[in-house]
Amino acid sequence: MRSPKFTSILLSLLPLPLLPTCSWAAATDSIPTQNTQYCLFGHPLGQADFCFGLSVTNHSDPRPDHDFHKDFHISLSVRRSSSAGGRRGWTAVGTGPVMAGSVMVIVYGEPGEGRPVVSVRSVGGHHQPGVVTYRGVDGEEVKGEVKGEGEVGKGGRVRVVRAEWVDLREGQGGRRHGGDEKGRRHDDDEMEEARVPDGPVAYAARVEVVCEMCDKFGSVQDWGGAAAATGGGKGGGMPWIWAWNDDQDFEQDGGTWEVGAKLKMHRHRGGSGGYGRFWVDMARAYTDGVKEVKHEWDFEEREQNKRVGTSDGPIGFGAWFDFVVRVWSLAKIHGVVMGVGFLGLFPLGVVMIRMSSGKGRPFKRHWRVQAVATAVAVGGAMIGGKLSKWHMPKTLHQWLGAGIVIGLVVQSVLGWRHHVDFVRIKRRTWISYGHIWLGRAVVAGGFANVVLGMLLSGKAAGSIWLVVVVGALEAAGLGWWLWRAKRQRKQVVAGEDGTEALALMPRASDGGDNYFALDESEEETSDEDQDGKISDEEALRKKSVDSASSVKKGSVAVKD
Template structure:
């Protein structure tokens, strides 16, 4: 029997439409992670430019109204990825979409002019509270940061969400806090590609992953760089374990710089055991700093081997600084016993120590910011700084007036004919055995302090 073309044509057209609109959707819905995110993608050849354009629909629900952000990005990791970020706008019912990128794991910034042209075609909030944004990325394959292949059966994508940052802003440059949850997927882009005709990606009402031929997509690539210790491809947490490497790294460095302050207090206390107190505390604090920095290097290599933040570079400089500072302290002690006065080494030791203490404390803050630390850790850091200042400021005040800490505590006046107290060059650097030798020669503690031979 002869088949009529009028009968075949409708069937062929229907098949073409179904093939071109094959659903390509990824969802992560996890109540524990406070995440409800879906995104759908489709691509087609632009008949005018002959380039491949990308349609993207992001649909997410925020736990608290006007709070949080959601991001979808092209590529296997944050470094150089093209990111589409959305968050509640400045007024009720508005949505802000920001196209950004970053280097390594730094805070994403709005893309430069050489990025593909993007256009937000539609934004809306539906009756269920879902925030939606449809985005067109023209000639999206031209992005040079990470590779996009609209014909790839295994194109890497990453996503991230934050549920607790107050956003509620129309500013596309709004500084974002780190994500609370994140993940990746491999999408069969070829399944939703069309050689002709505009296709608009649409997230379905079923908030589940819908992707044909996912079994052929291949293994998952590395995901966004993170400092998490519980690294699992199916469910990854940005929140660090209280006893994980990241938290231990931060604790050791916080403790180390905090301890250095009391080591300085020890050497200027005026006690006969000042030197022993000083070097004991500084050795312990310095060791904690070196170990903490080595852990930071390990964590950086574990998550891609990139060193692109001030926190990392300052941390790298701290290792040689602390080691050199210890050697300078020892040489200062030896030279003072030999010459009875400060030498150039003494001043190097003093000023390098001051710089390391200030910069190190600040770098702990940079680390907290990089890790997206919760409020309790920030409060602890601020409290630690306040305690250190409450120790250092009075100490320097009394030192400028020629008093040791013990003199100030005992309210002991300083005689005009007494040599001004300078902890780093007087008997504070004489250990007990050496003090005994001086006493055997008839020179007591007061004689040394008055500079007698």
């Protein structure tokens, strides 16, 4: 066990920019026997309130050429009030970064009455977790109900060694931590409106769980928890999850205080609102040569001990990169891909057709960018289809997404047809305007669907408003661009041969390119070969522009 003095000296040697990344807090007056701790003191604000401690030991004495496993000694303290609200809800912590495959320890019950309920569960996906086989505090075996892909434990064993309510008012005066009692929490789900706790902290459910050979569980294996404990893991940090519900009334819902009670979902908002992640420095959690770990229970009352060998984010750049690559769900990838397409690439394509500067013809730049944007959007739609297992759409987000994909296909065909017709007849048709307006509708619908997707996935209000503001600014900018282009176009007289004398924006001195049009020779010739050359059509267009300029100058001379 490292001493407080050694830890303080070590942290003082770190560069200041690294300290927020690690965000480890070393206590100066007391270090409990848990090597690592993570605490949230949210009760006075109506938020999650618990303390988690972890120590890792060898399951058996290491021998040469022998693989030995690790035991995880988990301590959990959940603080509750003595009023009716104290019996509501549940609190859980689990191994790994997501629910799937996690070994979750869930605590609930009526404060001060009997023992708190300790339910060890897992699940194969983001569904209702089921009880796994484990031993209770009295040595009784609790039969598991998790089967198939959700089954955890190919040899690992879990046993509860302690579960009791402790009255914090005896000799401690019901001390409060975490902020002003008048604070309120804001949530965006269907549960009851957030409320201020109806009483001070009175009890703590204190639970000890030993996960024997815990490295056999998939959620620990995948993150190298055992290897990290001996210095061989990636960055030494392993992600854990926590979740919280303060609304469920087990007795009113017709349930009982049983380990297999049906649980209501946690709140949708991340952070103290309902769920979150934290990282444990597994190398620090490892206790070499210790067969039994005895835990002290003073850490939940000490603010300075709320982060000991733990962090709210991955510890180190390598852990961040590993987390993003391995944990980002398909839903997040789907959202990012669609956001890039509809907030970035499609608006860029609209700008490209109206820019005269830069390499290449505007039409070429336009269709190339739009082709990439369409490919990105279709790829994102394929990910969305996989997420829904290719079932019929059920939500507005899914229906709108399907309509947008169809609209993209139709809009692309209209764009190709417009180009072919314009090269032939040198004027726009209804197909041209259909391509333009359908494109605008698709981009607007795509942006709206990005926002709907964020709402559906329970993103924070701040993130959603940021996307809305960015989209509104883009729409305002493009609207001004189109208005200015239309105003400029009205000042130009079209050529007698039917070609457009000027594109939507003022071009260079050569008179500009046809809007949405290239002749066949230009399609087959590189941009570099076109420099310094003027085709017959360009000559006619230039003549038309010069004629229009002469008429305008003559009118000014007459007025003078």
